[in-house]
Structures are given as structure tokens and as C-alpha cells.
Amino acid sequence: MSTATVSRALRGLPHVSVETRDTIKRIAAELGYVPSSNASGLARGRTDAFGVLVPSFTEWFGATVLEGVDRELRKANFDLVIYEIGTSAQQRERVFNRSLLRNRTDALLALCIDFTPVEREQLASDDLPAVMIGGSVRGIRGIGIDERATARQATEHLLALGHHDIVHLNGNPEIGLNPLVALGRRKGFEEALTAAGVAVDPRRHVFGDFSLAAARTAMNAVLATSAQRPTAVFASSDEMAIGAILAAWDHGLRVPDDLSVIGIDGHPLGVSFGLTTLAQDPAGQGALAVSTLLNELNGHGRRVRFPRAPTTFISRSTTGPAP
């Protein structure tokens, strides 16, 4: 058998007789033969791998996106190369100067990262197809929910229940993540208020760092010092919403009787707290990004733009009528 025939047989290409193919496959299995991805990749100019840039492994959104990415990649027999790039510019520079451009991947996914203009330029100039998940950025295609509309919907839910004094527990836009998400959610919150004829009070804009602990601290401060207590909280993430619930408990307040809380995300922990939320589907977003890029790599269609990722209102038990 020539190497050519073996190669064809093993990859399921045509022009190989059935019996030849079977023989080759059997022997390959016996020998435990597996082609070298390096050699194959070199010859084909492909790597059969996607790269993903994540801000952190331990953060829910990114991890859940990876779940979907991996699922879709696995179907296509692609591998997944992950680069964790914290919020430090130094780490990021390393990745950009070396790994990204190292031709180890056929495409790139970035998770809600706040790229610098230089980085965006590098990404664009590089021929690697790239998509950003969790908030789009100029120059790179993005897939994500409609931040503003989602925030508005959450706020409207609270308004409809009669709440007028609502705290917006938001993420700080300056922590290296894509600032557009915090900004967009703020905007949607204010829009809803304004549309309902409720005044926007800047003191009700509180920062919880997108983390449970920080949100709890921030809300504790609000509940401790406010001359007048808010009756509801709109949190830009479920983890912050749970922090708000714990803060309410810290103050002996009942949820939702004394304080209503709504979040965004659909974090699994929300179930345990009966959290009302607007759920998104990070795994679905990741899977969509992969299948689209895979399609484009195969020459089917070019440069699709993504529609807004869907969001689902999940009504549980942390929101109720204003007291």
C-alpha cells in the first residue's frame, strides 16, 4: 500500500475500493496508528483547531460558552486551544505577540474582552477569522444579547410591579472586560425609567464588579446608609443579584416582600435562590459562533453577521409588588 492510498482510505476520500479501505482501516486499528496532526496540518495548511481567548476559567459566562464551543468543535473533529488572558495588559501582550499568530488555530473566538485599538488592528490584519462572544467590538464580528433591550425589559418588569426606587447594581466598566455590556445595560435601565416618567438618580447606580461578594458589600452599604430604602434591585448579572439577596438577608429584609431583585444571565445558582432573571444562552452563542466559522472555513458562505442572541424571561420568586 502506498502512503497515498492509506491517506485516502483513512480519511474517507473517494477512489479507494471498499476492500482496500477495510484492510487499511483494520491494520491501522491494530497498529494503533494515528496520523500526526502536525504533518497533516502542515501539508493541508490547516490545523483543525480553534483558539479561544477567555478572561478567566472560573467565571460562569466564559465557562458556559466553552461548553457550547467544545460541543460543536467535537462534532467536526476539531480541537480546542484555550488562552486565558486575564485583565492584565501584560498577559495579553504575550498572547498577542506569540500564540495568536502562531498559526496553531484556524479561527479565533474571543470572550467579552475589551481589546485595545492595537489589538483590534492585529486581529483584523491577521487573516484568522475571528468572532467575539458576549458583546461586539468595532472591527470584529460579535455575537451577544441586546444589552440595552434586555436591561430595559428587566427594569420594566420592576416598574410594572409598582417599584419606583430601583437600584441598578451594575458591573464596573473599567475592569478589562468589554465595557459596552455595562454601558448598554445602564442605558437600558435609564431608558425604561425615563419612559415610565421616573427620575434617574445617579446615587442608585451602584457597582458590584460583576461578582457576588462585591455586589453584596455594595448593597449592604446602600441598605445601611440610605435614608430611604430602595424597594427593588436590577442587577446586571445573576451573581450580583444573589449578592443583593444576601445583603437583604443581612439586614433582616425579606425578598421579595421588602426588596425585589431581578438579574440577567440564567446562572444555575439562581435556581437555588428562586431568582427572577432574563436568561441568556452562552453555550448556544458559543456553538453558533463555531458552526458559523466552520461553515465559512469550508467555503460555504462568507462573513455572516450574527443576529442578536435570544433572551428568556424566567419568573421565579424574587420579584413582587412594591410594598
Added chain:
Amino acid sequence: MSTATVSRALRGLPHVSVETRDTIKRIAAELGYVPSSNASGLARGRTDAFGVLVPSFTEWFGATVLEGVDRELRKANFDLVIYEIGTSAQQRERVFNRSLLRNRTDALLALCIDFTPVEREQLASDDLPAVMIGGSVRGIRGIGIDERATARQATEHLLALGHHDIVHLNGNPEIGLNPLVALGRRKGFEEALTAAGVAVDPRRHVFGDFSLAAARTAMNAVLATSAQRPTAVFASSDEMAIGAILAAWDHGLRVPDDLSVIGIDGHPLGVSFGLTTLAQDPAGQGALAVSTLLNELNGHGRRVRFPRAPTTFISRSTTGPAP
């Protein structure tokens, strides 16, 4: 310039004049040249990448290990290829038959996975250096805490506070993860009880699936039906411990006044609940595995055995004297 000289210059090898090297580096930078990892890997018989098998992206232990693995890999300019292999044997077979043996990685890390004998054999026969993190398995080197001693220490803490009726909230050993961790923790629990002259009551062995929600449900059942209420809970993981705390709250019980709770892990969420726990350092375990394997790949030393990973007692506010 010949390709040979360029190759030497760019990789910092000797036998290149300083000025030649500088020129080459400058031009390479201008051109944005980056060597193809495939070609380089093919020529050197190396991939400069590690593979990691994780049960799930969204589970705390694995994600935290990845954090440490990535940190150490990045230092060495290695890339990280991740294979998520749920608990389904089918998915795993895919990985084993294809990816693992695909020569995309120089070494393999597996996170607390319950390999079948066949899989173990494949791993062993393959020349890939491998280490298992979070519970060792026959045939593969492992790095992890001393399950039994840690569980015993946690239980002893409770006993010392005067508790005699202790529930062990354990993980179910049959969910695809390494069963030795649940078994070892059970053993340590019973040892401590026996050493203290306390009878082991099988009805106090409750399964929480290593998850918060399941643990809460399980504990709710205990608290609802027990003729006599336990005064303390030893949970095999912090997430389950938090589930127990929520269950206590569900029943209007105060922690630790009515029920003491201790966990194992050092999960960040524990901080928010004041959880007393025996913390381990998953990132450190991952980093150690990587640096060791890296060393061995470079020919320095061979087949190190790992000492037990350390554990730290963190006393917070969920344990107190028995009522």
C-alpha cells in the same frame, strides 16, 4: 539569509553573530512573521502543547486547576488544548480513539476522571506522559490531597466541638468522577467517628451529588424527616456545604447555633457564607503537575512521584459548639 540562520536567530540559538540576529529579528517583527507551529513541531517531533481532560468546564475544581495549568504552561510558551469529556462513556470513547492519540500534545493531564481499565491501558501504552489531578488511579501518577486524612480532620473538628450526631453529605461515587475521592472521604469520616467512640450510622450517609442544589434537597429531606435532628454536617465539598446551609435556613435553623457545617475545598463562594472548610489549592496542583512534566520532557529527572497536596484549615463561622 538562509532559513537555517533565520531559524537559529529567532530561537536564540548560539552560532549567530549579534548583528545578524538583530537584523533578522527586526525584519521578522516588521513582517509580522511567526513560525508555523505545525512545521516546527513536525521537524522537532514536539508540539509544545499540553492536553487536559476535564469533566466539565463549569465545575469549580477543574476550572481552578486549569488556571494553574495555564499559568505554568504560559511561562514555558506552551499551549493548552482542552478536551471536555462529560461523564458519558460515549464522549470519552471519541476522545480516546481520536484526539488523545492524535499527537497534538506532548503530555496529558486528566482531572479526577474515573477511567475504565481499557482507558487506563491505552493511556499507559501510549508514550504520552500523563498525570491525574484530583485523585490518583492505578497505572497513572496522581496528584491530590489525602482524602482520608482531610475528611478525618474535618470530622474531628466537629467532634471536638461536642457534636455526636453528624451527617456526612457525600458525593455519589457513581457519577463518572473518580470514585476514590468519595470513598476516601467516607472512610476518613468513619475513622474519626470510630476513634472517638461514636457509632457510625449509615442513615447519616447522605448523597448530594457534589452539587449545591442536590445537597440542599438531600439535607432538606434529612431535616424534615429525622426524628432526631443532626447537630452538624460534614460535607465532602464546599458547594454541598452551602447547600446544607441553605437547607438549614429553609427550616428556620440558624448556623452554627442549631447546625454546624464544615466543607472541603476552599471554594470562593464559601467566603460569602462564612463557611468553615479545609481548603485545597487546585491551581497549585495543576501548576505542579505542569512544571514537573515540563521538567521531565526536558530530560531533567524521570517519573517523579507526587507528595500529597496540602490542605489548610480555614475557620470561619459555620461551626460552633454542639447545642
Added chain:
DNA sequence: TTGAAAGCGGTACCAG
């Protein structure tokens, strides 16, 4: 110090 040339392990084109 530098360059020439032989692989590394596949793929793909072309001829038989």
C-alpha cells in the same frame, strides 16, 4: 558564523 540539503509525516496532483 553561515549556507546547503536531507528529512519530519502527511497530502495531493499526476500518471499509469
Added chain:
DNA sequence: CTGGTACCGCTTTCAA
């Protein structure tokens, strides 16, 4: 349907 054979882009040995 099958085999021969130039590469793919880089590393490495050997000479110059």
C-alpha cells in the same frame, strides 16, 4: 483504483 512524487515550513547536521 492505485502508486509515484513533489511539496508543506521548519530544524538540524554537515561543510564551507
